[in-house]
Amino acid sequence: MATLTTLLPLLSSVLSFVFAALVFRRYLWRRRPHLLIWAIGLVFYGIGGFCEAYYGAFGWSGLIFRLWYLCGAILVAAWLGQGTVYLLAKRRWANALMIILVAASLYGMVRVFTAELDPSLMTTSVHTGSELSGHAIVTDGVRVLTPFFNLYGTVTLVGGAVWSAWLFWRKRILLHRTIGNILIAIGATLPAFGGTFSRFGVPLALYIGELLGAVLMFVGFIRATTPMDDTGERRRRGGE
């Protein structure tokens, strides 16, 4: 169990950083802001996974815990979702929401790094004793921020991917993007479900959800950005 609590988040972290590098490289080619914001969101995902792996390997550290809570619990979904907002919404709206998100993120950062911690409450020990939990933050008004970021992140990231896939399906165009967006939407929901199952006592659920989520979003991104080869299909139809 102790090995898995290190290995699973470490894998999520490495995958997320590789994914972030890939998305950032694409940003350098195409200079589209959604790619930059996604890359930042994926770096947050990677930092969150790294902190969990660090905790699994070496145990308690206030700095690592604060970094985990800020990047992994508060910021990641909202920043990934903000990338989708830049992709789908008008630039003026996206910019306005970006200003709010940056201000809220800075506020969250200050609150998390000045909060009082209780190390004895750092895991979900009542249930599984394996995954990290926000319980260790005992200062009022910090953990209450998290659902607002995650609400925004879920609506924009999952909702945006579902909306995109629906539009492509309705017009019956760009099948690869339809499939890619479906995979991204499923992947984006898995960490949240993992966290929920973890709260209800399923061991390692959060870390498994995060790893599967990273894998599916990665595969979805590759699928969405790689047009499908239909030459075989054309050849088959030509022979009919």
Place this chain on the structure above:
Amino acid sequence: MADKNERTSRKHEYPPFWDKVVPIALTIIAIIMFLLLGIIVGVAMGLFPGG
């Protein structure tokens, strides 16, 4: 010209499998998303342990 028309119309087709699976998948994901939103709101309201 015929070839051009065929290519144009083919752009607006999905293989039958995907044509059926996509709306089902999207409906399921949308339901899951609303469930998640409910859970998040529940966590914010203190209805779930560990929130």
